[in-house]
Amino acid sequence: MTEASIIGLFVATVSFGALLYLAALGELLAEKAGVLNLGVEGMMAIGAVTAFIIGVELKNPWAALLVAMLSGALLASVHGVFTVGLGAEQVVSGLSLTILGLGLAAYLGKDYVGLPPGAELVPVEWGGLSDLPWIGPIFFNQAPIVYLALLMGIAVSLVLSSTRLGLALRAAGESASSTDSAGHSVLGLRLSAVAAGGALAGASGAYLTLSITPQWAEGLTAGRGWIAVALVIFGAWRPGRVGIGALIFGGTLALKTRLQPFGVEFSPIILSMLPYVLTLAILLIISVRARKRPSPAPFGLGLAYRREER
Amino acid sequence: MRKRLIALLAVLFAFGMLTACGSDDSSSSSSSEASSSSETEEEADSGPETKAAFIMVAPIGDAGWNYAHDVGRQYAEEMTGVETAYVDAVPEGTADFGNYVRDFIDQGYNVIIGTSFGYMDDMLALADEYPDVVFEHVSGYKMNETNFGNTFGRMYEPRYLSGMVAGSATTSNLIGYVAAFPIPEVIRGINAFTLGVQAINPDAEVEVIWTSTWFDPAVEGDSAQALLDKGADVIAMHQDSTAAGEKAEAAGARWVSYNTDMSEFAPEAFLTAPVWNWGPRYVEIIEAAQAGTYAPTAYWGSMAEGIVDLAPIASDVDQGVVDQVMEAKAAIIAGDLHPFTGPINDQDGNEVLAAGEVMDDGAMLGMMFFVEGVIGSTG
Known part of the structure; x- marks a missing residue:
């Protein structure tokens, strides 16, 4: 096991961690407002394919990222309209969104499969910082979207904890009827949270096709959207903890292929299951502790709000 | 309640609509394909x-x-x-x-x-x-x-030749191999490749990472990166995407692709590829x-029948090496050279094929061991 191999492990951990973190932050926003969106995988796929298409057509990675975020928001809004507007079952609608997103992405991307990328977001050089041993390659030589993930994590955390908007958003997720009584639009709050969440999932997808593996093919997201959903539970609906969880889950992804060159005899299949096993364990802890203290899940999560049925 | 039902129906409808246009698309692509081809060439003969x-x-x-x-x-x-x-x-x-x-x-x-x-x-x-x-x-x-x-x-024939090219290109004497699943087809390819590597460069070793997937570009690319981090300067693969090649290109290493000539995806890194025809x-x-x-x-x-072949070799490969590879190719086609000719030892140094013997098809089709020079495990 050489130093370069260990540094490589951490570089990949941070990179995969950022991928998962962006999508999980989006899911956290929606869930904080009371909307469970199981369509993360579909929104990531749409973000990935639109980023790639725009990259090929316009050769501009930033335009590609922007369009990916807009497409993610648009697709999420479908879920928003059905669940928030029409009060449809959130689980059913979210699952449909995953299938819809994956199918739509495959359809849109049909002519772009296997094409060389038109635009890429390459790692940022931070001058002398990038040359530092260990710290340099791991933190100061990552793709721009990694830093975007960090910024978004801080922003989401601040907005939720210290702004009136964040308070209203959390209230919409805890008790929609009292939020409504207080004069806030539950509909507006929830719809915007779902759309913003979709934009972050779209950015996560764009990270795949603009940096990690700059190409498009069906099945590119490979279930990582589901890990993001699990991550929100793992992080107990707190942006900071979700970030730590993202690094742990990202580490399992990075370790999956590296155990073999490290000479460790351990099935990569078991390692792939680890994020889900950890999440189940956290769910267990939450439900066992629920007798003594309330669950960290938003109280109104999954419940449709209809004023006339109050 | 009615509202809820309507919403559910709307979701299902939207979903149904999409699947409908999805299948519409694929059938129209095939039927338009069919009608655009030689429908006008009515054959005169009966039947x-x-x-x-x-x-x-x-x-x-x-x-x-x-x-x-x-x-x-x-x-x-x-x-x-x-x-x-x-x-x-x-x-x-x-x-x-x-x-x-x-x-x-x-x-x-x-x-x-x-x-x-x-x-x-x-x-x-x-x-x-x-x-x-x-x-x-x-x-x-x-x-x-x-x-x-x-x-x-018999993909192992051009795999052997691509190994020769890889063996000449490595200076670190470590070649990475990103592979899908430990089944005989893939193991046979890795072994043939390694025997080719060692025919040119007896000191070079081939390290394998199993990805447990035929197609997951993120994992394929990251596996290649892990091998590059460890010091490999040539990456070969038995996968369906080009991700490994893109990592090799970014690291300034070389790449042996698979299935088709994928040189356009990593023009600097591309060495050659065993390809299907x-x-x-x-x-x-x-x-x-x-x-x-x-x-x-x-x-x-076999290569003699033309169903498998070696893609053109990158122009910067030494002409002496190219000549050697072409000689080996001619010998394989003529039946004078078989990649699995003894002596062949397994990873632990035990002889599995005595000097001069040629492995039979049954043994090749069921191959579940690595030859000497491969780093990694088959299980």
Whole structure:
């Protein structure tokens, strides 16, 4: 096991961690407002394919990222309209969104499969910082979207904890009827949270096709959207903890292929299951502790709000 | 409650709409393909016209396995004048496969070629149901006595040659190999590659990472990165995406791709590739069906027959090496050189094939050990 191999492990951990973190932050926003969106995988796929298409057509990675975020928001809004507007079952609608997103992405991307990328977001050089041993390659030589993930994590955390908007958003997720009584639009709050969440999932997808593996093919997201959903539970609906969880889950992804060159005899299949096993364990802890203290899940999560049925 | 029902219906409707346009799209792509080809060339001779349909598991634009099959299909159409059609992105293990086949047969197609391993059992059953239709399955091992055979190629021959090129290109004497699953087909490829590497460069070793997936670009790319981090300066692969090559390119290392010439994805890194050339075999099958002489076989074609080949070697490879590789290629085609000729030792140094002996097909088809010089485990 050489130093370069260990540094490589951490570089990949941070990179995969950022991928998962962006999508999980989006899911956290929606869930904080009371909307469970199981369509993360579909929104990531749409973000990935639109980023790639725009990259090929316009050769501009930033335009590609922007369009990916807009497409993610648009697709999420479908879920928003059905669940928030029409009060449809959130689980059913979210699952449909995953299938819809994956199918739509495959359809849109049909002519772009296997094409060389038109635009890429390459790692940022931070001058002398990038040359530092260990710290340099791991933190100061990552793709721009990694830093975007960090910024978004801080922003989401601040907005939720210290702004009136964040308070209203959390209230919409805890008790929609009292939020409504207080004069806030539950509909507006929830719809915007779902759309913003979709934009972050779209950015996560764009990270795949603009940096990690700059190409498009069906099945590119490979279930990582589901890990993001699990991550929100793992992080107990707190942006900071979700970030730590993202690094742990990202580490399992990075370790999956590296155990073999490290000479460790351990099935990569078991390692792939680890994020889900950890999440189940956290769910267990939450439900066992629920007798003594309330669950960290938003109280109104999954419940449709209809004023006339109050 | 009614509102809720309406919303649910709306979701289902939206979903149904999408699946409808999805299937619309694929059937129209095949039917337009069918109508655009040689419908006007009405054959004068008697009997039903021969038409061949191809069913593929992933989009043909993937630059890999499926793309190679589509190139073969077009070649066969050109060479035989027979009308062909294809449908791609047909998943294994679902009713879709059978539906497409029945659809094609209804339209008069009487040669059905399935190019993915998982179609095998469906094809066997369909061949029984339609005894007048010729079924040929690529990469499987089942067949019947009348109208269902299988086709594959001795990819280990060009793998050996690509190993020679890789062996000459490495300076760190560590070559990385990103591979999907530890099954005999993949292990045979790794071993042939390693024997080729060592024919040129006895000091070089080949380190394998199993990805447990045929297609997951993020994992394939990251596996290549892990090998590069460890000091590998050439990356070979048995995967369907080009991700490993892109990592090699970014690291300034070299790359041996697979399935097709993928040089455009990593022009600096690309060395060469063992590639498929299905066209001539498809011509053979279609002509046999046309003449009514088709008899099922377990066809395992070689470089001599042209079903497998080596892609052009990068221009910066030393001419002496290219000459050596071309000499070996000629010797393999002439039958004078077999990549699996003893002495061959396994990873632990135990002799598995005595000096001068040539491994038989049975041993190659069931190969589950690594030869000396491979780092990694087969299990």
